[in-house]
Amino acid sequence: MIWSDHNLGGWGWFGMTASMVVIWALVITMVVWLTRTLSDRDHPRRVAPPPHRQTPEQLLAERFARGEINEDEYLRRLAVLRRPPPPKGADPHAHGHPST
Structure with a gap:
């Protein structure tokens, strides 16, 4: 029986050291x-809030x-924006005026 006295040599120590570093990592x-x-x-x-839309x-x-x-155009367009939406199924272009 050959007894090596646990002498690993240079490469043996390098292999053990490298494997321990890898295991700990x-x-x-x-x-x-x-x-x-x-x-x-x-x-x-945290998710960034959506950009503020005007x-x-x-x-x-x-x-x-x-x-x-x-000013006239501003007031006219503002009135259109604030007008309540037409009921479902109504003609959106009628604007409530009777047709002649």
Whole structure:
């Protein structure tokens, strides 16, 4: 029987050291991943709020403020925007005027 006295030589020590580094890196990676996964359940990721969309009335007011439309046109279009929607099935172009 040959007794090697556990003499691994240079490559043996390198292999053991490299494998221990890989094992510890995997253990640490798994702990970090598990911690992040479990903490994300308690605190959902923050999603950026949707961009602020202006209402049609705000856009109309801006056009009036820039001088793109005059006061009469502003008031006429504002009245159209504030008009209640027609009932379902009604002709949207009738505007409540009797046809002649």
